[in-house]
Amino acid sequence: MIPMEPSKGEEADAGKVNFAAPRPFATAFKSDLKETLFPDDPFHDFTGKTLPVKAKKAVQYFVPVFQWLPVYNRKLFMYDLLAGITIASLAIPQGISYAKLANIPPVIGLYSSFVPPLIYAIFGNSKHLAVGTVASSSLIIADAIEKKVHEADNPQLYLNLIFTATLISGVIQLILGVFRLGILVDFLSHSTITGFMGGTATIICLQQLKGIFGLKHFTTHTDVVSVTSAIFKYKHEIRWECTLVGIIFLIFLQLAKKVKQRKPKLFWVSAIAPMVAVAVGCIFAFVVNAEEHGIAIVGPLKKGINPPSLKNLDFDPKYISAPIEAGVITALIALAEGIAIGRSFALMVNQQIDGNKEMIAFGLMNIVGSLTSCYLTTGPFSKTAVNYNAGCKSQMSNVVMAVCMMLTLFFLAPLFSYTPLVALSAIIMSAMLGLIEYDKAYHLFKTDKFDFVICMAAFLGVAFISMDVGLMLSVGLALIRALLYVARPSSSKLGNIADTGLYRDVEQYPGAISIPKTLVLQLGSPIYFANSGYIRERVLRWVRDEKANKDSHGDDVEYVLLDLGGVTSIDITGVETLVEIRRCLEVQEIKVVIVNPRLEVMEKLIVTNFIDKIGKERVFLSIKDAIEGCKFSLAREKGNEEH
Amino acid sequence: MIPMEPSKGEEADAGKVNFAAPRPFATAFKSDLKETLFPDDPFHDFTGKTLPVKAKKAVQYFVPVFQWLPVYNRKLFMYDLLAGITIASLAIPQGISYAKLANIPPVIGLYSSFVPPLIYAIFGNSKHLAVGTVASSSLIIADAIEKKVHEADNPQLYLNLIFTATLISGVIQLILGVFRLGILVDFLSHSTITGFMGGTATIICLQQLKGIFGLKHFTTHTDVVSVTSAIFKYKHEIRWECTLVGIIFLIFLQLAKKVKQRKPKLFWVSAIAPMVAVAVGCIFAFVVNAEEHGIAIVGPLKKGINPPSLKNLDFDPKYISAPIEAGVITALIALAEGIAIGRSFALMVNQQIDGNKEMIAFGLMNIVGSLTSCYLTTGPFSKTAVNYNAGCKSQMSNVVMAVCMMLTLFFLAPLFSYTPLVALSAIIMSAMLGLIEYDKAYHLFKTDKFDFVICMAAFLGVAFISMDVGLMLSVGLALIRALLYVARPSSSKLGNIADTGLYRDVEQYPGAISIPKTLVLQLGSPIYFANSGYIRERVLRWVRDEKANKDSHGDDVEYVLLDLGGVTSIDITGVETLVEIRRCLEVQEIKVVIVNPRLEVMEKLIVTNFIDKIGKERVFLSIKDAIEGCKFSLAREKGNEEH
Numbered sequence A, B: 001m002i003p004m005e006p007s008k009g010e011e012a013d014a015g016k017v018n019f020a021a022p023r024p025f026a027t028a029f030k031s032d033l034k035e036t037l038f039p040d041d042p043f044h045d046f047t048g049k050t051l052p053v054k055a056k057k058a059v060q061y062f063v064p065v066f067q068w069l070p071v072y073n074r075k076l077f078m079y080d081l082l083a084g085i086t087i088a089s090l091a092i093p094q095g096i097s098y099a100k101l102a103n104i105p106p107v108i109g110l111y112s113s114f115v116p117p118l119i120y121a122i123f124g125n126s127k128h129l130a131v132g133t134v135a136s137s138s139l140i141i142a143d144a145i146e147k148k149v150h151e152a153d154n155p156q157l158y159l160n161l162i163f164t165a166t167l168i169s170g171v172i173q174l175i176l177g178v179f180r181l182g183i184l185v186d187f188l189s190h191s192t193i194t195g196f197m198g199g200t201a202t203i204i205c206l207q208q209l210k211g212i213f214g215l216k217h218f219t220t221h222t223d224v225v226s227v228t229s230a231i232f233k234y235k236h237e238i239r240w241e242c243t244l245v246g247i248i249f250l251i252f253l254q255l256a257k258k259v260k261q262r263k264p265k266l267f268w269v270s271a272i273a274p275m276v277a278v279a280v281g282c283i284f285a286f287v288v289n290a291e292e293h294g295i296a297i298v299g300p301l302k303k304g305i306n307p308p309s310l311k312n313l314d315f316d317p318k319y320i321s322a323p324i325e326a327g328v329i330t331a332l333i334a335l336a337e338g339i340a341i342g343r344s345f346a347l348m349v350n351q352q353i354d355g356n357k358e359m360i361a362f363g364l365m366n367i368v369g370s371l372t373s374c375y376l377t378t379g380p381f382s383k384t385a386v387n388y389n390a391g392c393k394s395q396m397s398n399v400v401m402a403v404c405m406m407l408t409l410f411f412l413a414p415l416f417s418y419t420p421l422v423a424l425s426a427i428i429m430s431a432m433l434g435l436i437e438y439d440k441a442y443h444l445f446k447t448d449k450f451d452f453v454i455c456m457a458a459f460l461g462v463a464f465i466s467m468d469v470g471l472m473l474s475v476g477l478a479l480i481r482a483l484l485y486v487a488r489p490s491s492s493k494l495g496n497i498a499d500t501g502l503y504r505d506v507e508q509y510p511g512a513i514s515i516p517k518t519l520v521l522q523l524g525s526p527i528y529f530a531n532s533g534y535i536r537e538r539v540l541r542w543v544r545d546e547k548a549n550k551d552s553h554g555d556d557v558e559y560v561l562l563d564l565g566g567v568t569s570i571d572i573t574g575v576e577t578l579v580e581i582r583r584c585l586e587v588q589e590i591k592v593v594i595v596n597p598r599l600e601v602m603e604k605l606i607v608t609n610f611i612d613k614i615g616k617e618r619v620f621l622s623i624k625d626a627i628e629g630c631k632f633s634l635a636r637e638k639g640n641e642e643h
Helices: A025-037 A051-062 A074-101 A106-111 A115-123 A135-146 A155-178 A190-213 A224-233 A240-262 A264-288 A321-348 A355-371 A381-389 A396-418 A421-433 A438-447 A449-464 A467-487 A529-551 A572-587 A599-607 A610-614 A623-642 B025-037 B051-062 B074-101 B106-111 B115-123 B135-146 B155-178 B190-213 B224-233 B240-262 B264-288 B321-348 B355-371 B381-389 B396-418 B421-433 B438-447 B449-464 B467-487 B529-551 B572-587 B599-607 B610-614 B623-642
Strands: A492-496 A503-505 A518-524 A559-566 A591-595 B492-496 B503-505 B518-524 B559-566 B591-595
Touching: A051 A355, A074 A106, A074 A135, A074 A264, A074 A381, A074 A396, A074 A421, A106 A396, A115 A355, A115 A396, A135 A155, A135 A190, A135 A321, A135 A421, A135 A467, A155 A321, A155 A355, A190 A224, A190 A240, A190 A321, A190 A421, A190 A438, A190 A449, A190 A467, A190 B572, A224 A449, A240 A264, A240 A421, A264 A381, A264 A396, A264 A421, A321 A355, A321 A381, A321 A467, A438 A449, A438 B572, A438 B599, A449 A467, A467 A529, A467 B467, A467 B529, A503 A518, A518 A529, A518 A623, A529 A559, A529 A572, A529 B467, A559 A572, A559 A623, A559 B559, A572 A591, A572 A599, A572 A610, A572 B190, A572 B438, A591 A623, A599 A610, A599 B438, B051 B355, B074 B106, B074 B135, B074 B264, B074 B381, B074 B396, B074 B421, B106 B396, B115 B355, B115 B396, B135 B155, B135 B190, B135 B321, B135 B421, B135 B467, B155 B321, B155 B355, B190 B224, B190 B240, B190 B321, B190 B421, B190 B438, B190 B449, B190 B467, B224 B449, B240 B264, B240 B421, B264 B381, B264 B396, B264 B421, B321 B355, B321 B381, B321 B467, B438 B449, B449 B467, B467 B529, B503 B518, B518 B529, B518 B623, B529 B559, B529 B572, B559 B572, B559 B623, B572 B591, B572 B599, B572 B610, B591 B623, B599 B610
Parallel strands: A518 A559, A559 A591, B518 B559, B559 B591
Antiparallel strands: A492 A503, A492 A518, B492 B503, B492 B518
């Protein structure tokens, strides 16, 4: 083997391992910072461009509308027009329903599908995302505000706090985006989101029983126990007419979904089904004078577009804790949902989504929304899927939807005042039933028990305690798991695979042959304070076991080879641990050899003088080299003894 | 190359990679649980033994006294006798001083060196650890209790809450030990402890200025700002006689330390110096009638050994939060300190310390202590070092110390009532000065900037805010770092090192040669929810960069090899990420090849059908094999094209 080109400053006799001086702190820090905050290297095609080109690229980067609008044409618009009208027909019933879920006037739900989509069309970078309100965030926001102010007691203050929560949510999303803290959203795992969505959908479904049964009284709590007991408590209020209508709507909506599942091309059936339900409901309510039969209707809806709501924002310290809580939780949940959904659709057409830019777009749309009588919006799954299936080609479909909503607000709003509440309940229930993913939970159970536990913690926590407790429980478990991953990294004993230079885990490859007098251990993960105690114990245990094993063969361990190829980084405590391991083994007359430390690890080992202590001749580039080196010194020692 | 022995159930054509069925859940779970809670495999030599032998071994395991006492002899005892007397001479002044620090009667400090060492001698497994009170925990416990009850207002209640805190601390330590949660202590890194100890030592030193200056009034706050302003506020109370005596004692004690540093054999000079200071101080105070010259003395000390204190324990809900806070923090700090110290001395003589067993011993000694008028004890560094240097051979030295303390309590206690407070302050200051490790902080600064920040967060937090805030700040930062380690694992591009089959990081080994049409990426760390988004971005960025790079050479990427050898585990989200990476790359007509997945990763890939999706022929045991495989299919494709 020929030694590699030695880098400058390196001694020629250092052999094949690169002992070059570590990178200066500034370089290493810059590289770490980049990997932490700019993993997607957003400015990669800026290098070597002139200033005007750079400026143009920067504007296009931060405001994507400048990127897609100049190349937009009539053909693309025809697609977006169709998609926009389709999602508008979904936005109207969803807007009214979810606003009812948040206990705010239904028209706020319609407002929320007018301004935010326009803002998203300018700043958003997903071509498929359809902006709108979502059930889970509507419920969370209502739940948090209800802790301070009951909607029934002071509807105006309640509404003002909802706007305040929306502003806070938007500001948090903007800040996260600007400081590129998308990393926080990474800690909401798929399992947590699956469980959380399932739990939220369950309690929302149960709450809709109020509407389906036509109850007048109900609980303000959201957990399963309170809700079911409330139904039993007020069961004398159940109106059979209402229940019957509700069940009919529900069956209709579920059938429409089945059609889509059977024939994906007929997706529009399920897309316009809610609108049909609302329209039929309105006509029915108007014709039969439904209110007299115990079927409540939405009630007066004001004509006209969003009034400004700057002066509605309320930062009274007496209440501020509630909108802050609502804002923080919904900001993260909405981001996680919106980004995940935008990303999965983008993946289908091999487009890349920059999570941090999406956060900025979401933040801006919620800030502007909070000033124009909108409440929290994000990219809901149902709407986005419809948008995608309807063939949208760009953010223009959101503009089309916004224009449709504007027309509705100007001319059609009063018509919707006849919408029966039971129809809205049926629409919400039908949407929510699709969010309880039994099969995904079962898949988790089959493939990863811990992920299943994380998922169930969110589900059961949300269903039986409260949404924030469920979420925190699940995130807490996921974090503990993350810490356990690093606190207990796996290590394995390697053996030689016959007739190759390969060394692999003897447990995984039972045919791999142990090397006489030598124990080859593969470490993985970073070595640092949280796992260094464990790694020391584990290595010493491997040695003890090996000795116990070899004793019976009359053989002894003389070398321990630590393969650090899988160790991505090491801290001071980690280096101290290697020193301790070495000291413990030297006492037992076992020599420690280091194999293939990676760049960052090597830097740390050099800075801390570990390499000098152990000697450069004890560091090898590959296990094969190391074993040959050990054999050579074994032979030499034997030779010396014989002399 | 000959394929390895195929394991049962494996298809013969699977080649060298082991695609054997995953281990059943129970096996994998048991193995994970063992690694998490029993990394040291405590029962390893139980297998194959008869029941009586097992029972005997179990008793010896849980109660180490049965292990060492039967083989104990007179010769060993002579060593322990000397060591025991030496540490007793240190225990008396330290006991009185630290009790003053905790604002409790000095005799409690003496009691605390009588009962707990006896308990430790039975259950402890370190031969060198000397039990006693420590300054930091004394201050933490006082600080927490002062929040609820001022010592000056109700000394008896204050003392009772101190006992309660000690009991809580002991119970927590016992529970942690029984449930083998030593893993929690792992999260207190060396950097945190260095900073915390330095910060505590700084504020304790500053507080001793009260004693040195002979002030009558002082602040109850512990932060640097409050303490220095208190000194300025009460500077008219400064007594020069007291200050002079204090400085003389301090110089004497520091000189004694210097002697030890110069000639380690004269360690006993610094070991008995505090006792000499106390004795000289007593005689001086008695002769010159010190109190009349503004030099306060300790005051009456009761004769007799520890009275029971069961009825003193106070669980009044009004105050209970204070002892709980004190108990939790001191339990962890005392464990971290005691275990770390026990371990480092054990390492010197190649003895193994089981952290979990130590926790049980500490827990029992504090529980029994709280019932016999003792407050929190652990294994202080200074005392343990003296014990080790004095040549102790077993836990018997603690018994000797306890007997000495008993004799002192019976006969000599009243003599110590003349101890001048200024002497105690000088003893504490002198001990604390040694705990501020400038050189260690500088070492951290030079070798690891983040560790330095963690250390300084603890130091500055403790010095300028409060002890618990400083500790939490530092642990929080350390946890964030731990999570960042897993959220942003390093990945690198590999190249072939000329004339070898080795593939190494091209950044680390600039001579490594890239492979035509192929990008070899090495991933590390576990792949799971917290880093899967990053890994996807990073891999796609590697591919993009490689394409941009190769474009200029008129070459194109056709294969991406993912070397998973360093990936220790993977979760559902991680597998989904691999699927996404594959899908994204297939769109670009790039094929993904997996190299050398480890046991746990392979299991997960099989269970989730990833292997079936990608095809077994796309999984290789080594990079070399993979590249040969790719070349072969490239050639075949070319051949097909030519036909």
